Amino acid sequence: MLEAEITQERKLITEIPGPRSQEIHERRKRVVPPGVHTVFPVYIERAHDSIVVDVDGNQLIDVCGGIGVTTIGHTDEAVVAAAREQLGKVTHTLFTMNAYEPYVRVAELLAAHAPGDGEYKTLLMNSGAEAVENGVKIARKHTGRPGVAVLEHAYHGRTMLTSSMNHKASPYALGYGPRAGDIYRAPNSHPLHDGLSGEEAAKRTINHLEKTAGASDLACLVVEPVQGEGGFIVPAEGYLPALAAWCKENGIVFIADEVQAGMARTGKMFAIEQFGVQPDIILTAKGIAGGLPLSGITGRAEIMDKSIPGGLGGTFGGNPVSCAAAVAVFEQIEKLDLLSEAKRIEQTFGDGLRQLKAEFDCIAEVRGFGAMLAIEITKPGTLEPDADRVSAVIDFAGKHGVILLSAGLYGEAIRFLPSLKMTDELLLDVVSVLREAFTATA
Ligand SMILES: Cc1ncc(COP(=O)(O)O)c(CNCCCC(=O)O)c1O
Numbered sequence: 001m002l003e004a005e006i007t008q009e010r011k012l013i014t015e016i017p018g019p020r021s022q023e024i025h026e027r028r029k030r031v032v033p034p035g036v037h038t039v040f041p042v043y044i045e046r047a048h049d050s051i052v053v054d055v056d057g058n059q060l061i062d063v064c065g066g067i068g069v070t071t072i073g074h075t076d077e078a079v080v081a082a083a084r085e086q087l088g089k090v091t092h093t094l095f096t097m098n099a100y101e102p103y104v105r106v107a108e109l110l111a112a113h114a115p116g117d118g119e120y121k122t123l124l125m126n127s128g129a130e131a132v133e134n135g136v137k138i139a140r141k142h143t144g145r146p147g148v149a150v151l152e153h154a155y156h157g158r159t160m161l162t163s164s165m166n167h168k169a170s171p172y173a174l175g176y177g178p179r180a181g182d183i184y185r186a187p188n189s190h191p192l193h194d195g196l197s198g199e200e201a202a203k204r205t206i207n208h209l210e211k212t213a214g215a216s217d218l219a220c221l222v223v224e225p226v227q228g229e230g231g232f233i234v235p236a237e238g239y240l241p242a243l244a245a246w247c248k249e250n251g252i253v254f255i256a257d258e259v260q261a262g263m264a265r266t267g268k269m270f271a272i273e274q275f276g277v278q279p280d281i282i283l284t285a286k287g288i289a290g291g292l293p294l295s296g297i298t299g300r301a302e303i304m305d306k307s308i309p310g311g312l313g314g315t316f317g318g319n320p321v322s323c324a325a326a327v328a329v330f331e332q333i334e335k336l337d338l339l340s341e342a343k344r345i346e347q348t349f350g351d352g353l354r355q356l357k358a359e360f361d362c363i364a365e366v367r368g369f370g371a372m373l374a375i376e377i378t379k380p381g382t383l384e385p386d387a388d389r390v391s392a393v394i395d396f397a398g399k400h401g402v403i404l405l406s407a408g409l410y411g412e413a414i415r416f417l418p419s420l421k422m423t424d425e426l427l428l429d430v431v432s433v434l435r436e437a438f439t440a441t442a
Pocket residue numbers: 067126127128129130132155156157158224228229257258259260261285286
C-alpha cells in the first residue's frame with residue numbers, strides 16, 4: 001500500500017455503514033457468534049497512518065487504533081518493510097527449538113528502555129493477557145507466594161486468571177465457570193470521584209490489602225499506570241510511588257501493566273515513567289509490533305531467572321515477523337521523535353477537549369497524557385455516569401466518519417487513542433465532529 005493512495009482526510013461517499021459493509025455484516029452473522037462483538041459494523045479494506053478506508057470507499061478517522069495497537073499509525077512504512085523482509089526469510093521455528101536474532105533484538109530494546117536500575121530480561125509472548133498471565137506466574141515463582149493484588153476499575157484480559165483480575169465480571173467472566181483464586185481487589189485512586197490525595201488513596205489501598213490479603217501472602221501487585229478499559233483514570237500524584245514503596249518493603253513484585261498505556265503513547269516510552277516509579281516487571285503488547293501480535297514480560301533479571309529451563313515459553317511467543325516489526329517500531333519512535341508527537345497531541349487535542357468541556361456541562365473531566373486522553377460524561381451537574389449519552393455521541397461520530405470507543409466501569413468515558421502521527425488538522429476535525437455530536441444529542 002503506497003502512502004499516497006490514502007490521503008489523511010475524512011471523506012464519506014456513502015452512508016455509514018455503507019452497502020458493502022452491510023452485506024458482509026449479514027454474512028458475518030451466519031458464521032461468527034455474537035459473543036465476538038463488533039462495536040462498529042464497518043468493514044475495513046485498507047488503512048494508512050490515521051485513516052481507514054472501508055469496503056465502500058469511505059475514508060474514516062481512526063481514533064481507536066484497534067484499541068491502542070496502531071500507535072505509530074496504520075501500515076507504517078518501516079514496519080511493513082521489516083515484516084515483508086522477515087516474511088520471506090523465516091516465519092517460524094519456535095524460539096525454544098531454534099532461536100533467531102530478532103527475538104534477542106527486541107529483548108535488548110526492552111531492556112534498554114526499561115525504567116529501572118539494574119539488568120532486565122524479557123520473555124516474549126503474543127497477547128496482553130499472556131503477558132499478564134506470565135507476569136503473575138513469574139512473580140509467584142520468585143516469591144513462592146500465591147496472592148495477586150489488583151485495583152478497582154482494572155482490566156487485564158480474557159483468560160481465566162486475567163478475567164478474574166478484571167473489575168467487570170460482565171462480559172468477560174460471567175457464566176464462564178470458576179474464577180481464579182488468590183486474587184485481591186483493592187480501591188484505586190480515582191481523583192474525580194474520591195477526592196483523595198495520592199498518599200490518602202495509597203493508604204486506603206494498602207490498608208485494604210493488608211487486611212484482606214496479608215502482605216506476606218502477596219506475590220505481586222498488578223497496576224495499569226493509566227487504567228485503560230477503566231476509562232483512562234490517572235491516579236493522584238504520589239499514589240503509585242507510595243504503592244511501589246510498600247511493595248518493596250514487603251517483597252511484593254510491582255508489575256506495571258503497560259499493554260494499553262505503553263510504547264510511547266503517553267509521551268514516555270512507558271507510562272509508569274510519568275510517575276517516577278521503577279517497576280519490577282513491565283508488561284507490553286498492543287502497540288509494540290505496529291499491528292502484529294506480540295507481547296513482552298520484561299523484568300529484573302533476578303526475578304526472571306527464577307524459572308527453570310522450559311518453565312517459560314509457548315509455540316508462537318516472539319514470532320520472528322512480529323519481532324522484526326517491533327524492532328522497526330522502536331526505530332520509528334526514535335527516528336520520528338514520536339514521544340514529542342504524543343506531547344503535541346496532548347496539547348492540540350487536549351485543548352480541543354477542554355474547549356468542549358467549557359461548552360457542554362455533561363463533560364465532567366478531560367484526563368490522560370499524550371495520545372491517551374479521555375472525557376468522562378455525566379448527568380449535568382452530577383458525577384452520575386451517562387452511558388446513554390456516550391453511546392449516542394459515539395454513534396453520531398461513527399456515522400460522520402470518526403471511529404470512537406467508550407471505556408469505564410459504567411461506560412461513562414469516551415477514550416481517544418489516536419496514532420502518534422495524527423495531524424493537527426485531523427485532531428481538530430475530530431473535535432468539530434464531537435461538537436456536532438454533543439449538540440445533536442443534547
Ligand atoms: C491494560 C491491559 N492489559 C491487558 C489487556 C489484554 O490484552 P489482549 O492482547 O487483549 O489479551 C488489555 C487489552 N485491552 C483491550 C481489550 C479488548 C477486548 O478484549 O475486547 C489491556 O488494556
